[in-house]
Structure formats: C-alpha cells, structure tokens
Amino acid sequence: MKSDIRVCADWEREHDRPVYTLASTCPDCGGEAVNSAPAPFSPEDSYGEYRRSLKRRRRE
Numbered sequence: 001m002k003s004d005i006r007v008c009a010d011w012e013r014e015h016d017r018p019v020y021t022l023a024s025t026c027p028d029c030g031g032e033a034v035n036s037a038p039a040p041f042s043p044e045d046s047y048g049e050y051r052r053s054l055k056r057r058r059r060e
Helices: 048-059
Strands: 006-008 033-035
Touching: none
Parallel strands: none
Antiparallel strands: 006 033
16 A cells, blocks of 8 residues: 655755655646655565564464
8 A cells, every 4th residue: 555645756856855745746846746655565575474473472
C-alpha cells in the first residue's frame, strides 16, 4: 500500500525545503508530486523471518 502523502519531485531545485501534498502536483510550483515513502514491505526482506518469529514468541 502506498502512502497518500506526496512530495514535490523537483523540491531540491525549486524549493528550499520539501513541499508535501496530497495532490498529484506541487501546490507551489505545479511540478509533479511523487510518493514520499517507499512501500513498507519488500518480498526480498532479509530480516522478515526474524521479525515474524519474534512476533510469534510474543503471542505465546
């Protein structure tokens, strides 16, 4: 699931700080707004097995 919060893709060139929005375009410069965070899950998660086993132990 992607985040609804987006950030201006050109903020480093156009602004002095990141500009966040819920729209698909930047409210200040009109540039494209992109997803601000990576997905919280990756199939290649190398520590997933450890995290799941810890969760199982806490339930018991």
